[in-house]
Amino acid sequence: MKLRLPSPATLGPLLALLLACAFFAIRSDRFLTGDNLSLVLQQVMVVGVIAIGQTLVILTAGVDLSCGMVMALGGMVMTKLAVEHQVPVPLAIACGLAVTTLFGLLNGFLVTRVKLPPFIVTLGTLNIAFAITQLYSGAQTVTELPESMTALGGTFQVGSTAVVFGAVLMLVLYGVATFALSQTAPGRHVYAVGNNPEAARLAGIATQRVLLGVYVLAGACYGIAALLSVARTGVGDPNAGQTENLDTITAVVLGGTSLFGGRGTVLGSLLGALIVGVFRNGLTLIGVSSVYQVLVTGILVILAVATDQFSRRGGRVA
Amino acid sequence: MSGAIVMQAIGLVKRYGHVTALDGTDFELRAGEILAVIGDNGAGKSSLIKALSGALVPDEGEIFLDGNVVRFRSPIDARRAGIETVYQDLAVAPAMTIAENLFLGRELRKPGIPGRLFRMLDKRRMLAESMAHMQDLQIGIRSMKQAVETLSGGQRQGVAVARSAAFARHVVIMDEPTAALGVKEGNMVLELIRRVRERGLPVVLISHNMPHVFEVADRIHVARLGRRAAVLNPKRVSMSDTVAVMTGAMRPDELPADALA
Numbered sequence: 001m002k003l004r005l006p007s008p009a010t011l012g013p014l015l016a017l018l019l020a021c022a023f024f025a026i027r028s029d030r031f032l033t034g035d036n037l038s039l040v041l042q043q044v045m046v047v048g049v050i051a052i053g054q055t056l057v058i059l060t061a062g063v064d065l066s067c068g069m070v071m072a073l074g075g076m077v078m079t080k081l082a083v084e085h086q087v088p089v090p091l092a093i094a095c096g097l098a099v100t101t102l103f104g105l106l107n108g109f110l111v112t113r114v115k116l117p118p119f120i121v122t123l124g125t126l127n128i129a130f131a132i133t134q135l136y137s138g139a140q141t142v143t144e145l146p147e148s149m150t151a152l153g154g155t156f157q158v159g160s161t162a163v164v165f166g167a168v169l170m171l172v173l174y175g176v177a178t179f180a181l182s183q184t185a186p187g188r189h190v191y192a193v194g195n196n197p198e199a200a201r202l203a204g205i206a207t208q209r210v211l212l213g214v215y216v217l218a219g220a221c222y223g224i225a226a227l228l229s230v231a232r233t234g235v236g237d238p239n240a241g242q243t244e245n246l247d248t249i250t251a252v253v254l255g256g257t258s259l260f261g262g263r264g265t266v267l268g269s270l271l272g273a274l275i276v277g278v279f280r281n282g283l284t285l286i287g288v289s290s291v292y293q294v295l296v297t298g299i300l301v302i303l304a305v306a307t308d309q310f311s312r313r314g315g316r317v318a
Numbered sequence: 319m320s321g322a323i324v325m326q327a328i329g330l331v332k333r334y335g336h337v338t339a340l341d342g343t344d345f346e347l348r349a350g351e352i353l354a355v356i357g358d359n360g361a362g363k364s365s366l367i368k369a370l371s372g373a374l375v376p377d378e379g380e381i382f383l384d385g386n387v388v389r390f391r392s393p394i395d396a397r398r399a400g401i402e403t404v405y406q407d408l409a410v411a412p413a414m415t416i417a418e419n420l421f422l423g424r425e426l427r428k429p430g431i432p433g434r435l436f437r438m439l440d441k442r443r444m445l446a447e448s449m450a451h452m453q454d455l456q457i458g459i460r461s462m463k464q465a466v467e468t469l470s471g472g473q474r475q476g477v478a479v480a481r482s483a484a485f486a487r488h489v490v491i492m493d494e495p496t497a498a499l500g501v502k503e504g505n506m507v508l509e510l511i512r513r514v515r516e517r518g519l520p521v522v523l524i525s526h527n528m529p530h531v532f533e534v535a536d537r538i539h540v541a542r543l544g545r546r547a548a549v550l551n552p553k554r555v556s557m558s559d560t561v562a563v564m565t566g567a568m569r570p571d572e573l574p575a576d577a578l579a
Contacts, residue, residue: 179436183438183439183441184436184437184438184439185425185427186437188414188422188425188439189423191411191414192414192418192423195411195412195413195414196409196410196411198407198409199409199410199411200422200423202393202405202409203409203422203423203424204394204397204423204424205422262411262413262414
């Protein structure tokens with residue numbers, strides 16, 4: 001494969017990210033250090049992995065509001081099984097992954113078979129997953145996890161910088177998702193289904209199967225994110241995933257993926273997640289209160305969607 | 319025109335509750351012809367086309383393709399049998415490229431391990447073949463990597479026609495292909511329809527546009543009240559008589575014998 005310049009669609013987010021980095025590098029000499037950038041990656045990895053699933057769903061013109069809560073449930077299942085029921089760690093992790101994937105399947109089933117709008121379906125499963133998490137955990141945090149369960153939170157040295165394994169896993173997953181979406185037929189079908197479902201159906205694409213697959217894969221992503229979240233925090237937290245829920249949608253939208261489906265890239269979502277991460281990290285470094293970080297995130301999202309709207313209106317030939 | 323019969327339907331019936339959309343209609347498409355299908359609203363024209371393209375399953379009657387009975391349960395069945403349909407509402411994915419649209423649902427994979435194991439698409443071959451198909455129909459578009467939404471309506475319809483011509487083995491059905499287009503673009507699409515016929519594919523053209531029908535059709539199938547009222551020869555019948563037959567103002571047997579095809 002030839003190395004190409006980033007496409008115009010990912011150029012915007014890339015520029016925004018570089019500008020943000022430049023701004024914070026000027027304002028704080030601690031920003032552009034290896035350790036700090038590694039910290040940004042570590043802070044971004046959970047949102048980043050959820051955002052892969054979220055991108056898939058949004059590419060089909062859907063949205064998944066349940067992602068963070070499903071992740072929290074997955075994390076709870078993994079940690080509780082391992083700590084309280086002495087289930088071997090790999091099996092406990094597999095069970096957590098299975099639960100999040102099943103939630104994806106449930107979302108997909110309700111969207112494709114019962115034909116409910118994704119917004120409503122996932123609003124429902126958001127609450128269901130949240131309630132189950134609270135009931136199952138008794139609202140108690142699970143601590144004293146076996147070491148192997150948090151292995152992905154461990155680090156390795158690159159020069160003098162400690163890089164966390166989980167961040168590498170995230171980057172690998174982005175690589176796989178980018179390849180699948182751009183180089184394989186099922187990946188292109190995800191775009192076609194989001195772009196014009198009727199045309200996709202008439203072209204012989206099993207559109208319902210594509211949709212179902214997307215929700216199931218998204219559920220699997222949330223399971224992996226659960227493992228990363230557990231590894232990062234070192235506990236099973238029943239209140240995990242609450243900020244991640246909307247952060248992922250923010251990341252996807254900032255990354256240039258259209259909420260109307262059919263346009264966007266997962267790489268853009270990674271950039272989007274990094275933009276949010278860099279803003280949070282940078283604003284903290286220069287001592288701005290966290291309320292302003294939320295404010296900035298909100299403004300960024302609206303700007304990103306407005307750009308999407310304008311570019312689409314401008315680019316369309318009637 | 320007396321080519322062999324490529325596609326035939328006998329006694330098709332379709333009822334929706336009390337409404338009879340098809341009341342035992344017949345249909346006949348010959349090799350190498352452009353057959354126009356016309357009819358008033360509710361004449362059973364679109365139900366007939368839907369039955370032929372697999373979008374509707376008739377209650378009674380038989381459809382034959384090259385003399386063999388076929389029963390389509392979906393448009394995909396019809397496509398597998400070599401019948402391609404071009405839809406009125408430009409069934410393309412606008413954000414995707416021309417090449418991707420041409421091969422949508424029929425993507426080519428790379429040979430060897432990249433294709434088999436990693437399911438990699440052969441983008442280069444799809445680009446090259448798209449170019450060949452478009453040039454075949456003399457559609458002048460430079461890059462197959464252009465997104466379809468950057469094209470004009472006529473060019474988009476060109477993409478849809480090229481797709482069906484590239485993959486149809488027996489029949490191309492075109493449902494109001496010029497309806498959404500201006501005069502110039504409409505004429506361009508008519509020219510495309512002729513080129514498809516020149517490539518040896520018979521075309522079923524559904525149209526409301528009488529001048530278009532008379533310009534390209536070899537025969538005209540007139541649908542009326544869920545049946546086939548007549549098949550007319552556009553070289554021997556006037557447009558006004560055709561409309562009269564279509565609306566029931568004139569009986570087909572009032573026409574001179576050589577007007578019937």
